[in-house]
Each structure stands twice: as C-alpha cells, then as structure tokens.
Amino acid sequence: MKIAAVAAGTLGVFALSIGPAMAEAYVKPGQGAGACPSGYVCLYDNLNLNQDDPGDVLVTNESLADLHPYHFGDRASSYVNKTGHYVVFYDHGDYQGGQQFVASGTSGNMPGSMGDDVSSLKILP
Structure with a gap:
C-alpha cells in the first residue's frame, strides 16, 4: 500500500512538471528579440524592438483582452512572436476592431x- 501511494505521488509530481506553462503577463525593461522568452509574444514600446531607444516590454503567453492594465494599450510599436502560434493584434479592447495576424517566429515593427494602436491580443490555438 505504501509503495502504491509513493508511486502515485511521484507520478502526480511528474505530471505537474510536464503540464502546460502557467499563463502570465508582465512588463519589464528590455531590448531586442532576446528580451522575449521562448513560448511568449512580446510587445515593445519603441520601434525596432527598443534597440534604438531603450524601453519597456510586455511579455505574455496568454491572450489579453485589454492591454491597458499593463500600461501598454495604444503603446506597442514593435513585437516578437515566439509562441509557436499565430497571434492577432486588435486595435480595440475585447478583441474588437481592426486586426493584424502575425506568424510565429516573426518580429519587427507593428504591421499596417x-x-x-494595439489594445488587445489573442494567441490562436
């Protein structure tokens, strides 16, 4: 009985360690594509990934219906997408208004x- 409980406990810990990454979003100072970790999409408050003008980076691995709580609504000038999925940028909150799709593995100044002007973003499945 003890062995079964230990094995079940060990498997439970193992299952937790290989599950999906915890959803998170935060702002930090940074420059260049290296400021964006693998599995995330990052928005930069200046052109050229903040290379010419240091600034803040919004880092997230979840869809965000409103960027304003992060002080990033209508502020992003460039991006890096390392999510492994398409990301859609919207010019209004709640995934409304004009939209631009960006493929995984792309980066640059905001399209179009x-x-x-970005107020929300959705990471597609």
Missing part, C-alpha cells in the same frame, strides 16, 4: 497601421 497598428503602431501605437
């Missing part, structure tokens, strides 16, 4: 007219 989205520069300093």
Whole structure:
C-alpha cells in the first residue's frame, strides 16, 4: 500500500512538471528579440524592438483582452512572436476592431497601421 501511494505521488509530481506553462503577463525593461522568452509574444514600446531607444516590454503567453492594465494599450510599436502560434493584434479592447495576424517566429515593427494602436491580443490555438 505504501509503495502504491509513493508511486502515485511521484507520478502526480511528474505530471505537474510536464503540464502546460502557467499563463502570465508582465512588463519589464528590455531590448531586442532576446528580451522575449521562448513560448511568449512580446510587445515593445519603441520601434525596432527598443534597440534604438531603450524601453519597456510586455511579455505574455496568454491572450489579453485589454492591454491597458499593463500600461501598454495604444503603446506597442514593435513585437516578437515566439509562441509557436499565430497571434492577432486588435486595435480595440475585447478583441474588437481592426486586426493584424502575425506568424510565429516573426518580429519587427507593428504591421499596417497598428503602431501605437494595439489594445488587445489573442494567441490562436
């Protein structure tokens, strides 16, 4: 009986360690694509991934219906997408308004007219 309980406990810990990453979003100072960890999409408050002008980076691995609580609504000028999925940028909160799709593995200044106009983002399955 003890062995079964220990084995079950060990398997439970193992299952937790290989589950999906915990959803998170935070802002930090940073520059360049290296400021964006694997599995995340990052928004930079200046052009060229903050390379020419140091600034903040919004780092997230979850969809965000409103960027304003992170002080990033209508602020992002460039991005890096390392999620492994398409990401959609919206110019209004709650995934509304104009949208731009960006593929995984891409980075650069905000596409189209989205520069300093993104208010929500969705990571597609």
